[in-house]
Every structure is written in structure tokens, then in C-alpha cells.
Amino acid sequence: MYRIGELAQLCEVKADTLRFYEKHGLLSPSSRTDSGYRIYTEADAERLRFILRAKAVGFTLAEITELLSIELDKSNWACADVKGMVDDKLASVEAKIAELNHFQLSLQRLSQACCGGPESAEHCSILEALESNTDSIRCENDKHGFAEHEFTKACTDKQDPI
Amino acid sequence: MYRIGELAQLCEVKADTLRFYEKHGLLSPSSRTDSGYRIYTEADAERLRFILRAKAVGFTLAEITELLSIELDKSNWACADVKGMVDDKLASVEAKIAELNHFQLSLQRLSQACCGGPESAEHCSILEALESNTDSIRCENDKHGFAEHEFTKACTDKQDPI
DNA sequence: ATAAACCTTGGAGTTGTATCCAAGGTCAAG
DNA sequence: CTTGACCTTGGATACAACTCCAAGGTTTAT
Ligand SMILES: [Zn+2]
Ligand SMILES: [Zn+2]
Ligand SMILES: [Zn+2]
Ligand SMILES: [Zn+2]
Numbered sequence A, B: 001m002y003r004i005g006e007l008a009q010l011c012e013v014k015a016d017t018l019r020f021y022e023k024h025g026l027l028s029p030s031s032r033t034d035s036g037y038r039i040y041t042e043a044d045a046e047r048l049r050f051i052l053r054a055k056a057v058g059f060t061l062a063e064i065t066e067l068l069s070i071e072l073d074k075s076n077w078a079c080a081d082v083k084g085m086v087d088d089k090l091a092s093v094e095a096k097i098a099e100l101n102h103f104q105l106s107l108q109r110l111s112q113a114c115c116g117g118p119e120s121a122e123h124c125s126i127l128e129a130l131e132s133n134t135d136s137i138r139c140e141n142d143k144h145g146f147a148e149h150e151f152t153k154a155c156t157d158k159q160d161p162i
Numbered sequence C: 001a002t003a004a005a006c007c008t009t010g011g012a013g014t015t016g017t018a019t020c021c022a023a024g025g026t027c028a029a030g
Numbered sequence D: 001c002t003t004g005a006c007c008t009t010g011g012a013t014a015c016a017a018c019t020c021c022a023a024g025g026t027t028t029a030t
Helices: A004-011 A015-023 A042-056 A061-071 A079-113 A125-131 B004-011 B015-023 B042-056 B061-071 B079-113 B125-131
Strands: none
Touching: A004 A015, A004 A042, A015 A042, A042 A061, A042 B125, A061 A079, A061 B125, A079 A125, A079 B079, A079 B125, A125 B042, A125 B061, A125 B079, B004 B015, B004 B042, B015 B042, B042 B061, B061 B079, B079 B125
């Protein structure tokens, strides 16, 4: 039997979060004291851990609500249903990864084209790339003029030594 | 010179989005007609394209606001500033990718442990994994009992033929 | 002249996940 | 009996980036 603050501390969430989960139908305390304090049982704690594990693999609270309703009525659901949810989630996670990979590649190319030095950004390749609609990015080796500093190491020998 | 709907169509955004960008200081029309209609110049269109390109590599509107202020005053900024923004963004994108990769791996393991068949979810490995706090997931080959269907292909020969 | 298609504004709603607040009630210790 | 830690509620706020709405004004085509 835990009061809200105790369960929160036990599971490393905030009491507010537990109230939030209750308001949204994910987890209600099994009882209340006479004065209205929430009382959570060990089973409630288990349910909370279920929620947190599902969150840890990427499910949203809406999806977890669905998982919980299956969990409470397993015999009326099939493996296909459960696996379907996991596979749907997997697909959406993979789609997001693909998008982020695209961002990553673009950002890497931008980063590599820029000297990153104290020179004025007037000839910065990054800004130029954002100004124009070409895919190719020109390195700025020759743009700053050697006077400013002699060995800008952009582009030609750009390999981070890590 | 474009009216809002024209520019929107040209750049494949909604007119609402342009008003939103204006409200948030990213893009204001250069003038208005006597009757109050927004009039965008070609320079405005270029600025919008800058915004959209920056979005396409993952920058948020807040970050784009910063980029735009650099863009309009390049000589007072250095390559280091611009590249710093790109590298910060790259780091945050990579962090998010790492998180999603973790989700992906967990979901793949869950998916592989489940037969995905019409059997009751009573012995579903996915649900069991969410119920308990172990990292290892038990395959459900032996749990459903062969009576229900003879060749559950979970776990042992689980390799999607793609 | 009138209908269709466009434009204006301010403001509300969406999705997701909380977090914080104020005003007040409860409980244990000293 | 007072202090401090805890609890209650409802509602407000936050982020991101839109998206939609209503009520009304303007332009263009027929
Ligand atoms: Zn440079
Ligand atoms: Zn640069
Ligand atoms: Zn199964
Ligand atoms: Zn299963």
C-alpha cells in the first residue's frame, strides 16, 4: 500500500504524473483513505511498471491504454493483435529513424563544407546552401581568401580525428 | 508579387502557415494592398524557401529564426557561429536517432518472440515481457500447445523472407 | 449584379506528455 | 497547538507547428 508520493518515488515518476495517468484512465488507485488520499496496491504498482516498460519501448500513452485493455482481457485477444501493435509501432519508429537519418546526412554535409573558423559568415557555405536550391554544397576553402588564415582545413582534409 | 494564396501554392505550404510564420516573426510580406491583402515579393519568396530548406534539414522554427537573423547580418557573424548551430543540431538529431534505435531494437525483440497467430494472447510473450522486468524475452513456441496449430514458426525459424 | 473564389482578423483547437499553481484539508512530531 | 510534510481539486501553462473557424470584406468572372 502506497500513498501517491511513495509510489511516485518508488517508480521514479512525479506524483503529478500519477494523477495525470489517472485522469487519462491508465492507472487508478485501488482505494482511497477516508480523507481522500489515494492508496495504491502492489498490483497498481505492477500496472504502473507495465506502463513504464511500454513507454520505454516507445509506445505512446494512447497505445498503452490499448495494451492495458488487452492485458486485462487476454483471452479475448490473439497474439496477432498484440504483435500487430508492436509491428505498427516498429514501422512508425523506423519511419522516424529514416527521416532523422536524412536530417543527419544533410547536416553532416553542411557541417563539412564550413570551416567553422572565426572568418566572417559572408561566404559561409552553410548559409549559401540554404539560400540556393541545389543539392550540392560548395566547400568554402577558396572563399575566405588565404590572407585571413593560411590553413583552413575545410573540405579537403575534413575528417574529424575521432 | 504574390498574394498569400499564390505564394502558398508556389511553395507548397498553406496560406495559414504563412500567416503563422508572420505572427512568429519569420516572414512578413513586404507590403499590403490598400484593402489589406498581403503582398509578397520575390525576395520574400526566397526567404520562405530559405525557411523551408532549413526545415528540411531538421531545424525548428526557433532555430530558423536565429539562422535568419544571421543571414541578414552575415558580416557580424562567423563561420564558427553557423557551424556551431549545425553541429548542435546534428548532435540532437543523433541523440534522437540513438533513442529510436533503442526503441527499434526492443520492438524487434518483442515482435520476434510472438507468433502473431490467432492463438489467445494469454501466453503472449510480448505481454509477458511488459509484465516482468527482465530484459530477456522468452519465445512462445512451447506455450500455446501444439494442439491449436502445429507449426507456429515463432523464434526458431523467425526470419522474415524479405 | 451576383456568385465564386479569394482575402482579413482574432481566437480556439490539435497532439502528447506532462508540470505547476492556488487554496485548502490531513497527519505526525515536538 | 503549531509546524512542516504530505495530500486534495480544478484549472492554467508549456512546447511545436500548425490547422481550422466564424464573420465579414474584396476581387474577378460571367
Ligand atoms: Zn568559413
Ligand atoms: Zn562557414
Ligand atoms: Zn502466440
Ligand atoms: Zn504473442
